[in-house]
Amino acid sequence: MMKLEGVEAFIHTAEAGSISAASRRLGLAKSVVSERLAELERFLGTRLIQRTTRKLSLTMNGQTFLPRAQRILREASEASAELAERSGTLAGPLRLSAPVGFGILHLAPALCTFLAAHPDVDLTLELDDRFVDAAADGYDAVLRHGAVGDTRLIARRLATSRRLLVASPAYLAERGTPGSLAELEGHSAILYSNRDVDWRFQVSGGWTAIRPRAALRVNNGLVMRDAAVAGLGIALLPSFFVHSELDQGRLVQIDVGAEAEGAELFLAYPRDHSASAKIRALADSLRKSFGDPPYWEVPRSP
Template sequence: MMKLDGVVAFVTTAEAGSISMAAKRLGLAKSVVSERLAELERTLGATLMQRSTRKLSLTNSGQTFLPRAQRILREAEEAASELAARSGKLAGPLRISAPVGFGILHLGPALGRFLRDYPDIELSLELDDSFVDAATGGFDAVLRHGAIGDGRLIARRLASSRRLLVASPGYLAEHGSPASLAELEHHRGILYSNRASDWRFADGTGWSVIRPKAGLRVNSGLVMRDAAISGLGIALLPSFFIYEAIAAGQLIEIGIGLQAEGAELFLTYPKDHGASAKIRAFAESLRRSFGYPPYWERAMAPHSQP
């Protein structure tokens, strides 16, 4: 009989790309994962993976079996979640991915609240600023800010956040404060390298787009914030990164008469997975922790430009 722990080992290894990474995600010894894979192959009478010292790849049998194995695990997990929800108790693993900066600044207290309410959930959080595919990345759900634009996904809105143009008092004293898009284009920009370097602003009829000169490109919102505080240029950042720096006078919001494209926060998961009771509970817990409007927007109110 095929054992579920062997299916878990196979799916995790296929999604992680190596037995070592799969063992790390599962919290098991590498030898245990290898043995479970070998037992699954013996049970199925087929080789699912080709192993070498350099890489691991799926055989034709493995490629055929993988989507079915993923479906088996999803259905088993969803069935367990439904039963737990009916009994008023949620339990078992929940694997979430989130951006690094937002996770560092805002997820610690929120996760504490969630796990106090649901102590039997085994939560695993991975912080990653690169694009994480919520449909194929091996996570139950992925937290994102900004547009989703992926028909394979369902997105549960968690909170809103504005994107604001900011710079240090020293930078603005030396270079002046731009009052229009035309003036803004002549300033040094601190740009996020994991998305298009365009800055988009609503102009009443659509979007106005500018491409500022890059003084710095970096794939971290926290580094962008700190670079702006240091006076390296103007940054366009979500309010959840900068609300404290604005309140402390380290950064000043720049008003050019146009609203920048926002940064809505979503919890996304694949349509074909369905929303398990755990995902629904996690999303609702985050909403309660962030508040409406979220606490970073409430803190910004006295300091916002008219």
């Protein structure tokens, strides 16, 4: 009989690219994952993975079996979740991906609230600032800040966020405070390297792009925030990164007479299967934790 634990070991090995990485994802010893793979191959009567000392690759039969294995495991998980939902509980694995900065500042506390209400959910959260392919990388859902253009995904809106121009008081004292988009172009900028370097602002004729000189390019919002606090330059950051620093006076919001392009937070999941009860419950829990409007958009009392 084919065991689901062997199917799971195969899927994680194929997606992660190595048995070692799969064992870390599963929280199992490498030898256990290897044995489960070997048992699955014995049952199927074919080799699924070609192992060499330098790399791991799927055989032709492994490539054929992978999408079916993913469907088998997903349907088993969804069936288990449906039965749990009927009994009034949520249970089983839930694998999420989210950006590092937002995950540390806001998602982690909100997930603790969710797990306290649903202790039988086996949650795995992976923080990564690269663009994660939820459909191909085996995630049940991903948190996205900004538009979800992937037609393979369905997105549930969680919260809004503005993007704010900010700088330290020391930087503005030395370089001056820009009061227009034209003046802004002459300043040093801290840019996010994982999106277009242009800063987009809404003006009377539609949208205009500003291309400031880069003092730093980095793919992490927390590093950008800290660089702005240190006086390296002006940053355009989501309000959820800088609301505390603005309240404390460590950063100052800059008004250039035009509003920067905003963004929304979404929980996105693959379109090829309907949202499980766990994903629906998670989205509802996150929306409640963040608030409407979200707490990072609400001015704090002095």
